[in-house]
Amino acid sequence: MEALMENLMGNVDWLEIGVASWDTLVMVGMSLLFSIIIGLPIGVLLFLFGKRQLLEQPVAYAVLSFVVNVLRSVPFIILLIVMIPFTVMLIGTSLGVAGAIPPLVAGGAPFFARLVETSLREVDRGIIEATQAMGANIRQIIFGALLPEALPGIIAGITVTAITLVSYAAMSGVIGGGGLGDLAIRFGYQRFQTDVMVITVALLVIFVQLLQMAGDRLVLYFSRK
Amino acid sequence: MIVFDQVQKSYQVGGRAIPALHPTSMTIETGEVFGIVGHSGAGKSTLIRLINKLEPATGGRILIDDEDITRYSSADLRAFRRKVGMIFQHFNLLSSKTVADNIAFPMKLAGIYSKPEIRSRVEELLARVSLSEHANKYPSQLSGGQKQRVGIARALACRPTILLCDEATSALDPQTTQSVLKLLADINKELGLTIVLITHEMDVVRRVCDRVAVMDAGRVVEMGPVSKVFLHPQHPTTRDFVFESESVDRDELQEDLQKAEGRILRLTFKGESTYKPLLGSVARQSGVDFSILSGRIDHIKDTPYGQLTLSLVGGDLDVAMRALEAADVHVEVVR
Ligand SMILES: Nc1ncnc2c1ncn2[C@@H]1O[C@H](COP(=O)(O)OP(=O)(O)OP(=O)(O)O)[C@@H](O)[C@H]1O
Ligand SMILES: [Mg+2]
Numbered sequence: 001m002e003a004l005m006e007n008l009m010g011n012v013d014w015l016e017i018g019v020a021s022w023d024t025l026v027m028v029g030m031s032l033l034f035s036i037i038i039g040l041p042i043g044v045l046l047f048l049f050g051k052r053q054l055l056e057q058p059v060a061y062a063v064l065s066f067v068v069n070v071l072r073s074v075p076f077i078i079l080l081i082v083m084i085p086f087t088v089m090l091i092g093t094s095l096g097v098a099g100a101i102p103p104l105v106a107g108g109a110p111f112f113a114r115l116v117e118t119s120l121r122e123v124d125r126g127i128i129e130a131t132q133a134m135g136a137n138i139r140q141i142i143f144g145a146l147l148p149e150a151l152p153g154i155i156a157g158i159t160v161t162a163i164t165l166v167s168y169a170a171m172s173g174v175i176g177g178g179g180l181g182d183l184a185i186r187f188g189y190q191r192f193q194t195d196v197m198v199i200t201v202a203l204l205v206i207f208v209q210l211l212q213m214a215g216d217r218l219v220l221y222f223s224r225k
Numbered sequence: 226m227i228v229f230d231q232v233q234k235s236y237q238v239g240g241r242a243i244p245a246l247h248p249t250s251m252t253i254e255t256g257e258v259f260g261i262v263g264h265s266g267a268g269k270s271t272l273i274r275l276i277n278k279l280e281p282a283t284g285g286r287i288l289i290d291d292e293d294i295t296r297y298s299s300a301d302l303r304a305f306r307r308k309v310g311m312i313f314q315h316f317n318l319l320s321s322k323t324v325a326d327n328i329a330f331p332m333k334l335a336g337i338y339s340k341p342e343i344r345s346r347v348e349e350l351l352a353r354v355s356l357s358e359h360a361n362k363y364p365s366q367l368s369g370g371q372k373q374r375v376g377i378a379r380a381l382a383c384r385p386t387i388l389l390c391d392e393a394t395s396a397l398d399p400q401t402t403q404s405v406l407k408l409l410a411d412i413n414k415e416l417g418l419t420i421v422l423i424t425h426e427m428d429v430v431r432r433v434c435d436r437v438a439v440m441d442a443g444r445v446v447e448m449g450p451v452s453k454v455f456l457h458p459q460h461p462t463t464r465d466f467v468f469e470s471e472s473v474d475r476d477e478l479q480e481d482l483q484k485a486e487g488r489i490l491r492l493t494f495k496g497e498s499t500y501k502p503l504l505g506s507v508a509r510q511s512g513v514d515f516s517i518l519s520g521r522i523d524h525i526k527d528t529p530y531g532q533l534t535l536s537l538v539g540g541d542l543d544v545a546m547r548a549l550e551a552a553d554v555h556v557e558v559v560r
Contacts, residue, residue, distance in 0.1 A: 130317035133277055134331040134383075135306035137299075144334065148321040224320045224363040 011193040016183065021203055023097050024179035027169040031101050032162050035108030039161075040154075042068070042109065043116025044142060050117070054128070054138060071110040076168050079103055080175050100169060100177035107168050112161040119153025120146055152223045159215025163208050170204060180204055227253040227276060227387070227419070232285035234271055245271040247443045248285060253436075255290075255386075258413050258420045260430040260451070262466055263440030269423045272440070273389050276421065277309045278302055289387070307335050310380030314392035316372040318364040324375050325351065325360040331382045350378040354408065370401035377408060381416075388412070390422040394429060406433050410526075427470030431455060431525050439463045452525050456493050456532065456555070471521065481518055482560065487538035489518070490546075493555040494531040504533075507548045512540030534559065 042064065048054050049061035074082070083103040087094045090102055123146055131145040147154070170181030180200045188197025229251045235242040246268045253259045261269050274280040275287060278294055286293050289305075297305060318327050328347045332338045338346070351357045354374040364372055373393060380388055390409070394402040410433045413420050424430060430437050430451055437454050439447040441462040447454055458464045468475055482489055494503075499522060508515060520533040537545065549556050 124315075124317065126313055126315055126317035127319060129279060130311065130313060131319075131330075131334075133279060133306060133309070133311040134334050135303040136334045137303060140334050144330070145319060149319060151321060222321070224365055 011187065011191075011195050012199060017180075017196075017199060017203070020178070020180045020183040020200070024166070024169055024181070024204075024207070027097050027100050027104060027172070027177070027179055028162060028165045031104035031108055031165050031169070032158070034101070034105040035112045035161055035165070036158060038105065039109040039112030040116055042113035044120065044146075046113060046117040047120040047146075048138075048142075050121070054141065068110040068113055071106060072114070076103075076107050076171055077174065079107055080172055080177075084175070095176045095178075097178045099175075100172040100179070103172065104165055104168055108161055108165050111164060112157060115157030115160060116150075116154055119150040119157060122153060123149045152219045155215060155218045155222060159211060159219075162211050162215070166204060166208055166211070226255050226288075226290060227421070228286075228288040229275075230286040230288065232275060232282050232287055234268075234275060234280060235283050242283075245443055246275070249445055250285075251438065251445060251448060253419060253421060255419055256413070256417045257435040258410070258422060258433050260434035260437040261421065261423045261440060262425060262427060262430055262437060263462070264425065266442075267440040268443045269440055270391055271443075273391055273421055273423055276387070276389060277306055277311060307331065307383045308385050309387045309389060310383075310385040311389040311391070312373065312376040312380050312393045314395050316364070316369075316376045316396075318372060318375055318379070320364055323361050323363055324356060324367070327364065327375055328378045328382055331379060335383055346382060350381060353381075354378045368401075369397050370405060373397065373401075373405050374408065377405075377412070381412070386418055388418055388420045390420065392423050392425070394424065394426075402429070403432075409433055425466075427455070427466045431470070431523070433526065435526065439466065452495065452528065452530065455525055456495075456530065457557075478519070482534075485516070485518055485536035487536050488542060489534065489536050489559040491557040491559050492531075492533045492535065492549060493557070494533075495553075495555075496528055496530075498553050499529040499531045501552065503549070503552050503554065504535075507545050507552075508540075510548055511542070511545035513537045513542060513545045514539050 046061065046064055046068070049057040049064065051058075051061075071079070080103045083106055084094045087099055087102040091098055093099050127145055127149055128141060131141050136144060169177070169179055170184070173179060173181030173183070173185045176182065180203055184197050184200040187193045188200065229249050231248045231250055232246065233244065233248045234246040235244040237243075249272070261272060263269050271280060275282050276289070278297070282295050285295075287295055294302070294305060319330065322330065325347050328350055329343050332343045332346065347360075348357070351360055354377055356371060356374055356378070359367065359371065364375065367375065376393070388409075393409075394405050397405060406429060409420060409422070412418065413433075422429070422434065434451050436449060437451050438445045439454065439460060439462055441460070447458070447460040447463045454463060455467060458467045504515065507513075515535045515537050518534040518536055520531065522529065522531040524530070546556055
């Protein structure tokens with residue numbers, strides 16, 4: 001048995017796999033956090049500035065929407081490369097776990113912002129109107145009615161964003177970003193160590209599954225419909 | 226008192242102003258239940274939403290207790306809205322909040338109530354709308370009638386002086402409609418608050434309203450005490466509504482009348498005269514013979530009324546008419 005394992009997975013360095021998994025976790029976690037911090041307010045503004053919405057602002061909407069669209073339409077691999085000088089300026093290096101986070105946020109935040117906008121639009125207009133009729137100001141409408149009502153949709157959006165960030169984080173291995181993707185490229189691809197490749201992919205699949213399950217549970221918990 | 230002074234409203238649609246309410250002047254008295262009926266698209270919602278400025282008027286003045294709300298700043302407006310409750314056809318409860326939190330919501334928004342004050346007010350309101358045991362449920366766990374009662378409790382939370390109801394019973398079955406209407410009528414009596422109520426069912430008007438306005442294509446075409454508008458409708462739209470509510474088929478009615486002989490009269494009794502054994506004595510006095518073509522007895526709010534369509538033959542018709550009028554019966558000669 002042990003001999004068989006040795007044969008099949010001769011190249012696998014479990015310590016390195018462990019470190020890489022942790023790195024991926026950190027990259028996804030940190031970039032998700034910043035994507036939410038930046039994307040949530042942008043999503044709320046996109047919603048409020050939209051047509052026939054509370055703060056209808058066609059010009060502001062067009063500008064914001066354009067920036068979001070540009071960031072979302074650039075393939076992530078290009079974004080990774082284009083962001084290098086900016087990342088160096090921001091944190092001093094474009095390598096490793098830290099170096100991968102700024103491009104991940106640049107890809108994740110606009111993605112999440114759109115999902116927030118969409119889930120806010122799904123809130124029944126009647127609820128906004130009823131809240132207005134109670135004498136609420138705009139801040140109270142946002143925090144008292146809109147965000148709580150859209151919470152299940154926003155949580156689903158966080159799940160989708162997190163999963164997207166897992167695959168983006170794997171891609172950042174190309175520019176030396178660290179994590180499971182880096183491992184897969186350096187050993188699995190460049191040195192033809194198929195066993196390393198299989199294990200990293202399997203770990204990524206498990207990671208995505210866990211995220212999806214956790215997200216679905218939370219959505220269910222917060223849905224009162 | 227709510228005074229409309231040449232109020233008008235048009236919506237901008239594709240760069241053009243489409244009128245939804247033509248210049249309208251009217252007064253809604255403090256403490257009355259004022260009904261607004263009309264077909265879909267007549268402008269009922271537009272009119273009621275002008276009262277709490279969910280829609281700004283595009284002309285004229287709206288005076289509420291002598292204050293022109295069309296001039297309010299946004300801070301004034303928010304304070305004013307706390308004094309105007311509103312309930313909706315689709316309830317518009319927050320699905321993410323429990324029943325108790327929904328009712329507490331307007332008080333929390335107002336920011337002038339302490340936590341214990343809010344808690345005791347919510348308890349009081351829950352009891353008032355008979356939902357105490359549902360306090361911690363979410364709206365999705367309630368029936369339509371229960372949701373609307375939550376809506377009413379929420380609308381009353383900040384002790385408003387005006388309650389606006391936009392088709393508050395249109396999504397409910399007849400029995401539930403009854404109980405919600407009864408609740409509204411009780412609230413009107415107990416708290417003396419003014420209720421403005423939109424509906425497209427004359428039956429709702431008949432049960433709870435004191436006065437009614439009939440709207441058609443952005444205009445108020447008839448307005449007056451419910452008994453007057455209901456028993457003696459003038460405008461074709463009003464007649465449609467009244468006939469519809471009495472489930473009278475107008476063609477059939479015409480046919481019946483054609484077959485009848487002699488004079489045809491429509492008698493309207495109101496109040497006590499509804500219950501008096503009048504017809505027999507009138508027939509004896511005047512020697513007329515009568516047959517009843519149609520008839521009904523019902524209530525307008527708390528007042529009983531009856532309407533009879535009779536055909537009369539022989540005897541002295543004038544004597545009969547005078548005797549009826551002397552007994553406070555409204556007589557209308559149909560033919
Ligand atoms: N936001 C809006 N923008 C443009 N037109 C509108 C708007 N709201 C209402 N209208 C128009 O104004 C007219 C009156 O609408 P309103 O909603 O007041 O009718 P209603 O009497 O309440 O009808 P219903 O019984 O169907 O609720 C309609 O022709 C409608 O199309
Ligand atoms: Mg309407």
